[in-house]
Amino acid sequence: MKGNGDDTTARNLLEDVLARGVIRVSTDANSPPQSSLKSDGTFEGFDIDVAIEIARRLGVEVEFVVPGGWDTLTAGNWGDQWDMSVGSMTITKQRAEVLHFTSGYYFTSAQFAARRGAGLTTIDDIHGKAVCVGLTTTYHRYLTGKDIGIPTSDIKVEAPIGVRVIPLSDAECLQAIQVGRQEFDILLTSGALIDRAIANGVDLVKVGEPVFVETLAVAFDRSSFRDSSTLREKVSRIIEEMHADGTLSEFSKKWFDGADFTVVSSSKR
16 A cells, blocks of 8 residues: 555665655654643653654654544554554564564563552462453463464463453553552563652552563564665664663653663562
8 A cells, every 4th residue: 555645666664764754653642651742742751752853863744643543553454554563563473474673772671560458469369250351462362371473482481361351541540550450459461660660659559570581673564655675674773772872771761760761680480
């Protein structure tokens, strides 16, 4: 499918982006601290800073686009509405069937957390309970017994059995706990989000150890009208440079309360 208004004489996506002077990046308007929409109409967050810096090193401006939902991103077939996703997407073999990925720009661990006072302290306590989880996420696949699509060595704990899944977004799961909704006492999401929520006063406690480790990367649509290989390779090199010069580490510490999620520590593996 041809992108709306694209210059069809450009031979590949990198040429098109450079000619345009703008790279279009999909983002989420309600996923702090990775990305959120401010009252003035601009975006902020870890992923936002990463996307802006990638664009700067490419020599172009960035334009953020908000898709219809997470499942829209992970399904591919973007129709060239945006050029790449800088949205904390885990590399999985299922997604790699429809998307291309760069090297990872950060790493997180999946973590259960419960409403304080619910009496849940171990993974065994979660058997048969209702668990809130983001729909079409790796966490959802894990809870429903599906292949997550990551190396088996990165899965540290078997999923609890007999759980009842409450499918919302990650942000909605946290917000539901915060406002006192009672449909569930437990959620599963990124440990980085759990740490951030607790630091911001959400009344949560971690339950058990991290259950699996994720590598998060920039994604490109395999069905794009233009060949993304040269842009993808260039973005991967930029990410490696940002790892090497400490830029990604600085962004992580800025948005995740001093934690550096750009390296995989021995405690996460």
